[in-house]
Each structure stands twice: as structure tokens, then as C-alpha cells.
Amino acid sequence: MNDRLDNFHKYLTQKAGVKEEDYNAFLPYFSVKNYQKGDIILSKGSICNHIFFVEKGLLRLFSIDQNGTEHIIQFAPENWLLSERESLYFGTPSDFHIDVLEESIVVMLMQDFIPKASSISPEFRNHNEFILQNHIRQLQQRVNLLISASAEARYLHFIKMYPDLTLRIPQWMIASYLGITPESLSRVRKGLAEKNFK
Amino acid sequence: MNDRLDNFHKYLTQKAGVKEEDYNAFLPYFSVKNYQKGDIILSKGSICNHIFFVEKGLLRLFSIDQNGTEHIIQFAPENWLLSERESLYFGTPSDFHIDVLEESIVVMLMQDFIPKASSISPEFRNHNEFILQNHIRQLQQRVNLLISASAEARYLHFIKMYPDLTLRIPQWMIASYLGITPESLSRVRKGLAEKNFK
Numbered sequence: 042m043n044d045r046l047d048n049f050h051k052y053l054t055q056k057a058g059v060k061e062e063d064y065n066a067f068l069p070y071f072s073v074k075n076y077q078k079g080d081i082i083l084s085k086g087s088i089c090n091h092i093f094f095v096e097k098g099l100l101r102l103f104s105i106d107q108n109g110t111e112h113i114i115q116f117a118p119e120n121w122l123l124s125e126r127e128s129l130y131f132g133t134p135s136d137f138h139i140d141v142l143e144e145s146i147v148v149m150l151m152q153d154f155i156p157k158a159s160s161i162s163p164e165f166r167n168h169n170e171f172i173l174q175n176h177i178r179q180l181q182q183r184v185n186l187l188i189s190a191s192a193e194a195r196y197l198h199f200i201k202m203y204p205d206l207t208l209r210i211p212q213w214m215i216a217s218y219l220g221i222t223p224e225s226l227s228r229v230r231k232g233l234a235e236k237n238f239k
Numbered sequence: 240m241n242d243r244l245d246n247f248h249k250y251l252t253q254k255a256g257v258k259e260e261d262y263n264a265f266l267p268y269f270s271v272k273n274y275q276k277g278d279i280i281l282s283k284g285s286i287c288n289h290i291f292f293v294e295k296g297l298l299r300l301f302s303i304d305q306n307g308t309e310h311i312i313q314f315a316p317e318n319w320l321l322s323e324r325e326s327l328y329f330g331t332p333s334d335f336h337i338d339v340l341e342e343s344i345v346v347m348l349m350q351d352f353i354p355k356a357s358s359i360s361p362e363f364r365n366h367n368e369f370i371l372q373n374h375i376r377q378l379q380q381r382v383n384l385l386i387s388a389s390a391e392a393r394y395l396h397f398i399k400m401y402p403d404l405t406l407r408i409p410q411w412m413i414a415s416y417l418g419i420t421p422e423s424l425s426r427v428r429k430g431l432a433e434k435n436f437k
Contacts, residue, residue, distance in 0.1 A: 104383050112387035114379060127376040136383070173371040178325040180378035181312060185302050185334070187385040188418035189310035220386035 046073065048096045048120050049148045057168035059158075066161045070154040076141040083139040089128035091149045095121050098145025099209060103217075104137050113218040116142075116203055116210070122172065142210060187220055193229045195219045244271065246294050246318050247346045255366035257356075264359050268352040274339040281337040287326035289347045293319050296343025297407060301415075302335050311416040314340075314401055314408070320370065340408060385418055391427045393417045 053059040053067070073096070076082065082100065083089050093100060100117040102125065114137060117123035128135040129152065159166035179202075186195050196219060200207060207215065216226040251257040251265070271294070274280065280298065281287050291298060298315040300323065312335060315321035326333040327350065357364035377400075384393050394417060398405060405413065414424040 104387055106387045110387070112383065114382060114386075126372060127379065130372040131376070136380075170371075173368075173375065174324060174328040176375050177371065177378065178329070180375065180382060181325065182334075184312060184378060184381050184385065185310065187382065188312075188415070189302055189304045189308070217386070 045146065046096055046148060049094050052094070052120055053165070058164040059162050059168075060164070063158075063162040063165070067154070067158050070151050070157050072149045072151075074147050074149055076145045076147060078141055078144055080141040081138065082141065082147070083125060083128075083135055083137070085136060085138055086134045087128075088132060089125040089135050089139075090152050092122055092124040092129065092154065093117065093139070094148040094150060095119050095123065096146040096148055098147070099142040099206075100139055100145060100147070101142050101214075102137050102139050111217055112220075113214055116206060116218070118203065118206060118209070126176075192219065192221045192225050193232065195221070196226065196229050196233075243344065244294055244346060247292050250292070250318055251363070256362040257360050257366075258362070261356075261360040261363070265352070265356050268355050269346050269348045272345050272347055274343045274345060276339055276342055278339040279336065280339065280345070281323060281326075281333055281335070283334060283336055284332045285326075286330060287323040287333050287337075288350050290320055290322040290327065290352065291315065291337070292346040292348060293317050293321065294344040294346055296345070297340040297404075298337055298343060298345070299340050299412075300335050300337050309415055310418075311412055314404060314416070316401065316404060316407075324374075390417065390419045390423050391430065393419070394424065394427050394431075 050064065053064055054061060059067075076098070082093065085105070095117050097119055099119075100121075100123050101113055102115040102117070102123060103111050103113045105111055115123060123139065125135045125137050125139065127133060128137075155169055159169055182198075186198055190198075196215070199215060199219060212226055213223045216223045219226065221229075248262065251262055252259060257265075269292075274296070280291065283303070293315050295317055297317075298319075298321050299311055300313040300315070300321055301309050301311045303309055313321060321337065323333045323335050323337065325331060326335075353367055357367055380396075384396055388396075394413070397413060397417060410424055411421045414421040417424065419427075
């Protein structure tokens with residue numbers, strides 16, 4: 042079953058520098074699941090027990106406010122990791138939902154994957170620290186954009202971060218991620234089109 | 240000089256669980272500085288080489304946009320850690336500034352403090368992972384508040400997070416942190432006062 046996992050294997054051996062024999066020792070600590078569009082992987086109030094690596098497809102982490110409006114915290118296309126880290130690490134009920142936006146193949150890393158893989162592979166231990174630091178970097182940049190930048194600057198940052206998502210998801214989801222109204226996003230896109238920016 | 244460091248000592252031995260003898264082994268990896276109100280600890284474009292622990296006083300991490308407006312990413316009163324982690328970890332020039340809002344005593348943790356302290360003390364190693372996970376938790380909650388919550392909900396969260404800061408900093412700084420105008424903050428405070436909320 043794991044011979045399908047080209048992306049996950051490449052991610053660990055090439056990006057994280059994990060040795061081939063160590064990769065084999067990781068096998069007991071993950072499994073693979075197929076999901077259909079619309080499947081819910083995590084619901085608010087549940088405990089998140091996994092980190093999800095997207096081998097193929099697209100996941101989304103989002104909250105729902107008291108008016109029933111969805112607010113998107115993160116997208117995870119191929120080669121991205123996604124989790125509700127607060128719930129996973131602190132054992133608290135999740136404030137967020139995770140669902141499936143496209144038919145997906147997801148590598149489910151068990152809760153003890155990180156400590157086990159870190160004890161097996163010093164390269165993985167270093168990479169895990171990189172992942173945490175990088176997550177902080179991205180979230181801090183996002184906070185800064187949300188409190189300081191124009192809707193246009195936020196949209197341009199989004200395109201850079203998720204280059205192929207603009208074609209894969211509806212406009213309202215991009216607006217939700219950016220914290221602006223769909224109407225504002227339309228104006229931004231129209232303005233950029235007039236400047237010959239796709 | 241280090242006998243002044245009650246807060247830092249308590250933080251490490253009580254909160255992080257570091258053993259007394261291990262604390263002594265940490266001494267070569269930090270120093271202490273006094274700062275005056277208005278001092279600049281880190282400027283945009285510089286490399287951040289330290290993590291700052293606030294023994295006494297108040298620091299602030301902020302960006303300045305192209306119009307010269309300041310946007311506050313984080314406050315750090317007593318017992319908080321502050322750094323520009325992107326610059327510290329990735330070695331990139333900082334996008335942010337750090338300055339001093341009140342006369343402060345700051346413990347300057349050198350860049351190799353974390354790896355050295357982690358190799359000396361397993362308790363510290365665990366605590367450092369907690370710090371990173373907690374930072375992700377706080378930033379993710381902040382992103383969610385910024386894209387989903389009312390100005391009132393954001394202000395209430397701010398008070399909970401920084402209970403004594405409302406008396407120590409000017410209103411415009413709170414508004415800047417919340418990503419709202421000072422006028423909006425006045426309306427929120429007035430609304431809360433009418434509900435008998437201080």
C-alpha cells in the first residue's frame with residue numbers, strides 16, 4: 042500500500058534528509074486513508090490525534106463562528122502537513138474543523154510519530170524543529186498581514202504561498218482565508234487584472 | 240549580577256523544571272542588560288541574535304508599514320519571552336522592530352542558549368518544545384480572532400492574555416495590536432462600560 046506514497050517518501054528522504062533504512066522504521070507509526078470531497082476529518086470539540094500529510098488532494102482547517110460563517114485558517118494541498126496542533130499537543134478539544142476539498146490520499150501520522158521518528162532519525166529531529174519554526178514564521182507573517190496590509194497585498198501573498206489554489210477553490214474560500222468580503226476580493230482581482238496581473 | 244534574576248530563575252526552575260545545578264551550567268549562555276524607555280533592541284533589516292526574557296519591564300515587537308504606521312505583533316511584560324524567531328532561526332534580516340516601552344531588565348539568551356540548555360537539561364528540552372507549540376497555539380488563535388471575531392471579542396481576549404497591560408500602555412497601542420482603529424476601540428470600551436465591564 043505504501044508504494045503509492047511517492048510524495049511522502051520524497052518529502053522525508055529528500056526534504057527532511059531521512060535515511061532510507063530509517064524511513065522503513067517509521068512504517069509502524071503512520072497509516073494511509075483515502076477521503077472523498079466533503080469528508081470531515083476533524084470536528085470542533087473532538088481531540089485531534091494525528092498530523093495529516095497530503096499525498097494527493099486538498100484539506101482545509103477552519104472555524105465556524107456563532108453566525109455559522111466559516112473562517113479558513115489554513116489550506117493543505119499536496120506535500121503540506123496539517124494538524125490542529127493545539128488539540129494534538131495539549132490534548133484539548135479542537136476549536137477547529139478539518140475537511141476535504143478534493144478527493145485525497147492522506148498519510149495519517151500517529152500522535153507518537155514525531156517522538157518516535159525523532160528518536161530514530163537525528164535528521165528528522167532537526168527537520169521537526171524546522172517545521173515548528175517555519176509554522177511560527179508563517180503565522181507571524183499572516184498576523185502582520187492581517188493587521189497591517191491592504192487586501193491586495195494579502196491576496197498577492199496568498200498567490201505566492203499557494204500558487205495553484207486560485208484555480209482549485211471557489212473565490213469565497215480565498216476571501217474567507219484573507220479575512221475580507223468576497224466583494225472586496227472581486228475588486229482586488231479586477232484592479233490587478235487592469236494592471237495586467239493574472 | 241545574576242542574583243537580581245528572580246523571575247528568570249523561577250521561570251526555569253519552577254515552570255520549566257530545570258534542576259538547580261543545570262541552571263548554573265546555563266550561566267555562560269546568557270547575559271543581562273538594562274534598557275530605558277524608548278531604547279531600540281532590534282531594527283528592521285538587522286539579524287536577531289537573541290531571545291529576550293523580560294525580568295522586569297515591557298518590550299514590544301512591531302512592524303512599520305509604508306505609510307509609517309506601526310502595527311504591534313506582540314507585547315512582552317515580565318516573565319515573557321520575545322524574539323524575532325524568523326530572523327533568529329533562519330538568519331534572515333528582520334522584518335520587525337523590538338523596542339522598550341518601560342525601563343526594563345532583560346535577560347539576553349544567546350543564539351546557542353536553546354541547543355546548549357537542551358543538551359544540558361532534558362527538562363529544558365521538553366519545555367522548549369512546549370514553548371514552540373504554545374507560540375503556534377497563540378498565533379493560530381490570533382489569526383482566527385483577526386479573521387472571524389468582532390472588535391469586542393478581540394479586546395476581551397487581549398485583556399485575558401495581558402491582564403495588566405491596559406493600565407500600562409496607551410490605547411492606540413492596544414488598537415494597533417487588535418488591528419482596529421482607536422475610534423473602534425473607544426466604542427468597544429464604552430459598550431463594555433455600559434455593560435458594567437471594566
